Amino acid sequence: MIQFMQQLINGISLGSIYALIALGYTMVYGIIKLINFAHGDIYMLGAYIGFVFATKTGMGFIPTLIVAMITCSIIGVVIEMIAYKPLRNATRITALITAIGVSYFIEASTQKVMGTNPRAFPNLLPKGNLNISGVVITYQQIFILVVTVLLMIGLQFVVTKTKIGRAMRAVSVDTDAARLMGVNVDQTISFTFALGSALAGAAGVLVGIYYNSINPLMGLVPGVKAFIAAVFGGIGIIPGAMLGGILIGVTEALVSGYGSSLYKDAVVYVILIIILVVKPAGLLGKNVREKV
Amino acid sequence: MLKIEDLNVHYGVIHALKGVSLEVKQGEIVSLIGANGAGKTTLLHSISGIIKSTSGSIIFEDNDITKRSAKDIVSYGVTQVPEGRRIFKGMSVEENLYMGAYLRSDKDGIHKDLESVFERFPRLKERIKQNAETLSGGEQQMLAMGRALMARPKILLLDEPSMGLSPLLVKEIFKIIIDINKQGTTILLVEQNAKMALGIANHAYVLENGKIVLSGLGHELANSPDVKKAYLGG
Numbered sequence: 001m002i003q004f005m006q007q008l009i010n011g012i013s014l015g016s017i018y019a020l021i022a023l024g025y026t027m028v029y030g031i032i033k034l035i036n037f038a039h040g041d042i043y044m045l046g047a048y049i050g051f052v053f054a055t056k057t058g059m060g061f062i063p064t065l066i067v068a069m070i071t072c073s074i075i076g077v078v079i080e081m082i083a084y085k086p087l088r089n090a091t092r093i094t095a096l097i098t099a100i101g102v103s104y105f106i107e108a109s110t111q112k113v114m115g116t117n118p119r120a121f122p123n124l125l126p127k128g129n130l131n132i133s134g135v136v137i138t139y140q141q142i143f144i145l146v147v148t149v150l151l152m153i154g155l156q157f158v159v160t161k162t163k164i165g166r167a168m169r170a171v172s173v174d175t176d177a178a179r180l181m182g183v184n185v186d187q188t189i190s191f192t193f194a195l196g197s198a199l200a201g202a203a204g205v206l207v208g209i210y211y212n213s214i215n216p217l218m219g220l221v222p223g224v225k226a227f228i229a230a231v232f233g234g235i236g237i238i239p240g241a242m243l244g245g246i247l248i249g250v251t252e253a254l255v256s257g258y259g260s261s262l263y264k265d266a267v268v269y270v271i272l273i274i275i276l277v278v279k280p281a282g283l284l285g286k287n288v289r290e291k292v
Numbered sequence: 293m294l295k296i297e298d299l300n301v302h303y304g305v306i307h308a309l310k311g312v313s314l315e316v317k318q319g320e321i322v323s324l325i326g327a328n329g330a331g332k333t334t335l336l337h338s339i340s341g342i343i344k345s346t347s348g349s350i351i352f353e354d355n356d357i358t359k360r361s362a363k364d365i366v367s368y369g370v371t372q373v374p375e376g377r378r379i380f381k382g383m384s385v386e387e388n389l390y391m392g393a394y395l396r397s398d399k400d401g402i403h404k405d406l407e408s409v410f411e412r413f414p415r416l417k418e419r420i421k422q423n424a425e426t427l428s429g430g431e432q433q434m435l436a437m438g439r440a441l442m443a444r445p446k447i448l449l450l451d452e453p454s455m456g457l458s459p460l461l462v463k464e465i466f467k468i469i470i471d472i473n474k475q476g477t478t479i480l481l482v483e484q485n486a487k488m489a490l491g492i493a494n495h496a497y498v499l500e501n502g503k504i505v506l507s508g509l510g511h512e513l514a515n516s517p518d519v520k521k522a523y524l525g526g
């Protein structure tokens with residue numbers, strides 16, 4: 001039981017980070033039907049921006065988090081403007097290939113500027129842990145959980161309660177109808193990229209702190225995992241991405257804890273395949289055939 | 293109020309509108325009838341700035357809106373109720389209505405207009421928090437019209453509002469259109485239901501294969517042998 005609780009807690013903290021990244025995938029997919037393969041690299045950039053800012057200024061966790069989030073959101077908007085906007089009317093595969101290209105570009109540029117070796121992320125959060133009858137929770141895990149929950153509540157508020165959030169949903173449902181209401185679709189898409197990239201940037205800083213080590217290719221695996229989390233929950237559906245991220249994190253931790261960490265990725269894929277067979281639109285998705 | 297001159301629209305090689313000219317005067321109801329594929333929706337989308345024309349001009353109250361953005365056109369007072377309603381699924385009735393007021397920031401005015409939409413369509417008020425997707429066809433049409441009214445349009449463009457509705461509901465919708473017009477909103481109505489559309493129109497146009505082939509007073513067209521033969525079932 002103690003072992004189970006322990007893995008559950010490890011799984012939830014890791015999963016909440018996957019969820020933060022998955023949200024960006026799912027929001028961008030929802031609004032322009034693009035699988036933004038460069039999204040994992042935005043998360044990596046968030047880690048590096050946090051690293052550079054914290055080591056250069058010596059500032060603490062909150063300023064580092066905010067700077068990483070803001071810078072990432074600007075980068076996300078610029079990438080959308082330069083790489084994706086000109087392809088708005090192109091085929092989906094063209095945009096997808098472009099996204100893969102952007103991903104390589106970001107990775108190679110970071111390797112060029114920061115070097116290919118891993119860097120040690122500064123310790124921005126207090127070390128130490130709580131021991132609740134044998135189950136160990138580190139302060140870092142608590143921080144990660146608190147920060148991700150706050151960010152998700154914030155996101156949920158923006159999306160459901162504000163005018164721009166309403167516009168985001170309207171554009172996702174029917175772009176031309178939103179245009180007929182006077183929504184500036186380009187601005188709304190930019191805003192979506194800004195939001196998603198800010199969350200990825202936050203995830204980058206949190207992971208930097210959690211694992212203490214960052215490198216230019218660190219976005220690859222979590223990027224794929226987060227993408228799976230988004231599909232898991234039903235791509236385009238925000239609560240689905242949160243649920244999917246947590247589920248994947250917990251699955252991985254349990255498999256590592258009880259079986260072997262060698263199998264954790266395989267198990268995640270198997271579950272994904274089962275879900276897609278049983279419920280093709282994802283856990284929270286509605287099984288409607290896509291309009292063409 | 294709205295003046296379209298020699299408008300041409302292409303979809304790639306398809307020449308969808310071929311030199312269309314049309315005028316809507318303030319306070320009027322103007323109906324545009326035509327068969328499937330005649331180009332009616334294309335014309336409304338060109339006015340709304342969703343489709344760009346290849347040549348010709350669209351003037352609304354001294355503003356040349358031919359090349360303006362959809363957003364500017366809405367802010368000038370031109371709002372469309374699109375074909376097939378196109379309400380925002382997954383959003384509540386209330387949120388759909390607020391989307392109509394997207395460009396407005398006068399909170400009090402928006403609130404007042406919301407109340408008057410509910411007065412006009414009491415069924416929407418009963419379903420205010422309901423997912424718009426779950427409304428019936430007629431209710432969705434009312435929502436689409438209410439949503440457009442939330443923009444406080446000077447001219448309302450209606451694309452086949454009677455599509456798929458029972459005869460009783462069609463009557464109700466047309467009564468509402470007349471009423472909206474009486475309260476000062478100019479109407480450009482696109483319809484396949486020629487009888488009803490000509491019946492309420494001051495002026496009317498017949499569009500065939502992208503060309504205006506007939507125009508005149510509503511009752512004139514309703515009595516014209518050509519129109520009777522082609523659109524009124526003999």
Ligand SMILES: Nc1ncnc2c1ncn2[C@@H]1O[C@H](COP(=O)(O)OP(=O)(O)OP(=O)(O)O)[C@@H](O)[C@H]1O
Pocket residue numbers: 303306308326327328329330331332333334335375484
């Ligand atoms: N996006 C598009 N791409 C290519 N051709 C189009 C497109 N939209 C419309 N068309 C063509 O343009 C012509 C006019 O279409 P439009 O939708 O304006 O007709 P309509 O009068 O509204 O018809 P309906 O009564 O069926 O709604 C048709 O021949 C149609 O096939």
Ligand SMILES: [Mg+2]
Pocket residue numbers: 332333334375451
């Ligand atoms: Mg049409």
